Amino acid sequence: MIDRSDQNAVGGLEAVYMAQRSALVRFLRARGAADEAEDLVQELWLKLSSATTSPIGDPVGYLYRAANNLMISRYRSAERSGRREHDWSDHDGHASEPTEKAVAARQEIHLAEIRLRALGQRVLKVFTMYRVHGESQRDVANALGISLSAVEKDLQRAYRAIADLKGEFDAE
Amino acid sequence: MDEAIRWHIRQQDPDFRDWEGFTAWLEADEAHAEAYARLAARDQAISERIARSELAPSLDRRMKDPSSMPVRRRAFFAGAAMFAAAALGLGGAFYFLPGGEEAPGQALYAVTTPPGIQRTIRLDEGSTLELNGQTAIRLDRNNPRYAEVASGEVVFEVVHDDDRPFMVKVAGADLLDMGTRFNVLREKGVTEVAVSEGAVRYESGGQAVELTPGRKLRAVDGNARVRVSNVDPAKVGSWAEGRLVYAGEPLAAVAGDVGRIVGVTVRADPSVAARPVTAVIQLPADREALAPLLEKTLDIKVRRSKDGWVLTESH
Numbered sequence: 001m002i003d004r005s006d007q008n009a010v011g012g013l014e015a016v017y018m019a020q021r022s023a024l025v026r027f028l029r030a031r032g033a034a035d036e037a038e039d040l041v042q043e044l045w046l047k048l049s050s051a052t053t054s055p056i057g058d059p060v061g062y063l064y065r066a067a068n069n070l071m072i073s074r075y076r077s078a079e080r081s082g083r084r085e086h087d088w089s090d091h092d093g094h095a096s097e098p099t100e101k102a103v104a105a106r107q108e109i110h111l112a113e114i115r116l117r118a119l120g121q122r123v124l125k126v127f128t129m130y131r132v133h134g135e136s137q138r139d140v141a142n143a144l145g146i147s148l149s150a151v152e153k154d155l156q157r158a159y160r161a162i163a164d165l166k167g168e169f170d171a172e
Numbered sequence: 173m174d175e176a177i178r179w180h181i182r183q184q185d186p187d188f189r190d191w192e193g194f195t196a197w198l199e200a201d202e203a204h205a206e207a208y209a210r211l212a213a214r215d216q217a218i219s220e221r222i223a224r225s226e227l228a229p230s231l232d233r234r235m236k237d238p239s240s241m242p243v244r245r246r247a248f249f250a251g252a253a254m255f256a257a258a259a260l261g262l263g264g265a266f267y268f269l270p271g272g273e274e275a276p277g278q279a280l281y282a283v284t285t286p287p288g289i290q291r292t293i294r295l296d297e298g299s300t301l302e303l304n305g306q307t308a309i310r311l312d313r314n315n316p317r318y319a320e321v322a323s324g325e326v327v328f329e330v331v332h333d334d335d336r337p338f339m340v341k342v343a344g345a346d347l348l349d350m351g352t353r354f355n356v357l358r359e360k361g362v363t364e365v366a367v368s369e370g371a372v373r374y375e376s377g378g379q380a381v382e383l384t385p386g387r388k389l390r391a392v393d394g395n396a397r398v399r400v401s402n403v404d405p406a407k408v409g410s411w412a413e414g415r416l417v418y419a420g421e422p423l424a425a426v427a428g429d430v431g432r433i434v435g436v437t438v439r440a441d442p443s444v445a446a447r448p449v450t451a452v453i454q455l456p457a458d459r460e461a462l463a464p465l466l467e468k469t470l471d472i473k474v475r476r477s478k479d480g481w482v483l484t485e486s487h
Contacts, residue, residue: 027191030198032205064191068183068212075213109217111373114337114348116218121314122277124222131215132223136186152181157275159177162218163211 016059017045024067031071044070079105115161122146126154176207180215221335279313285324288435288459290412298331299338302412305435325357325432327409332370343393345376354383355409359428361393368408374398416453423447423470427483430466434459437480444472444485 017024021041028037048066056062080102117124122144129140130151141151179197182188198205285291285303293301297316303309307324319328321342330338330349340347342356343363352370357363365374366388373382374389377396383389388403407417416429424445431438433455440447451469456462463474467486475482 023192023195027195027198030195030205032209058186058189060191061186061188071209072212072216075209076217079213109214109221110334110337111348112214113218113221114339115346117315117337118318118339118346120275120277120312123275125277128222131184131219134184134186155181156174156177159181159211159215160174162214163173163177163207 013056013059013062014049017048017063020060020063024063027064028067028071031068032075033071040070041067112162112164115164116158119157119161123154123158126151127158130155173207173211176204176211180208180211277314278318280310280320281313282308282310282322284308286435288433290433297333297336300329302327302329302409304411304432306432321356321358323358325355325359325411327353327355327412329353330370343391345374345391348373348375350382353409363389363391363393365389366403366408368405411455414455416451416455418449418451418453420448420450423449423472423483425449426470427481430462431480434462434481439480439482441482441484444483 024044025037025041028040033040044063044066048063116127125144126140129135129143130137135143137148137151137155141148144151175197179194182190183194198208283291283293283303285305285307288305290305291303293303293311295301295311295316299317301309301319304325307326308322309324309326310320310322312318317333317336317338319326319338319340321340328338328340328349330352332338332349332352338349338352340349340356342358342365345363347354347356347365350371350373352367352372354365354367354370354372356365365372365383367383367385369385371382371384373380374391376391376398381389381398381400383400386402386405387400388408389398389400391398404417404419407419410417411429411433416426416433418426422445423440426449427438427440427445449470453465453469456465463476463481466472466483467474470483471486473484473486475484
């Protein structure tokens, strides 16, 4: 027996989903899902419709964010497994060594975090409020008593530190 | 990449609505989608780590609430001043540099040593910095895991912490500790980094090299290439333990080391400058006793002029 309010929430979201479905497929494809985009959007909807119990303020954003997060998880798990096509060690039950690629990714994340932290307390605070606590840029600016453009600049510095991928020196 | 960053930042905002524009940007170029995918994945991994470390009690010290900054800053300043005075001894130098770019949230202060005077600085999180004579560094009152080397020589003995990495800036390069004891020398447009324990990552101009124990990097200002060579890890930063150890280095290098320790200009005469030195020199407490010791150990003559010492042939 489904609660009426649940039914409304899912029903409201479903109408938005139906209207946005082809745009979502296009988005997933653009995010690198290729031929799997159709299957992924289906899978996504099954998950969302069973998990949603209360009305959503921004249903379009909710669907896109869910789709985006799905692609992030896929990227990260592909990276973790090193995109191995043949994982022989799985057959005899031994835990396999992390691949070179997975180790490199971990190292890169560690270094990006060092760079981020080295930007100082305020940048880290702005990043944490915005990214980890999900506050809007305006709320972050108000809470810290700084301008909106200062928040934006701090976030850009933070993401430049995160995105800063370095090649290795060709040492003499 | 800057465009990917802009889209990613905008998209994180709860008020973001332009999903079609975002899709169109991703579709415009495969490189866009790749740059974004990587950035978003890194961002999520790092955000998770930061969310986890936020729960750790040690974070209280790190995450000061900037809204209460003015009061805390003053209180912390008094503490830092006392700490610096203690570290340097009563007559120690402790200045605020007037200029210098400070990132938001940083509160940098300078620590300098006069010629010939060595100092030990213990940071309250456990790491130790040994400053050679005539050295200028800057530390951050808000971040005990950060140092800048402006000039001179410093041995870093860093307590490693995965969640709180130590960073040293020197001449536009970043040194990232990965659990470590290392020596940084910055003099006359040359940066040298030698590692005795752990590992250090050197990053500059968009490139990086990882230095393991027994490796030494030499970077000359204006030259994009760096030189990495071998060094005996046991002798890295040995000056801080009262010894100078050489295994074939030219006498000119010895002159530089001695000069920093004694606090006068010491140079090697061209006739002996290239002579290889293999020796262990125990530094005497009385620096005046160093000249006769050098003469005996290195078979040279130390001539004193008004400009400093000159190392010449013994006969």
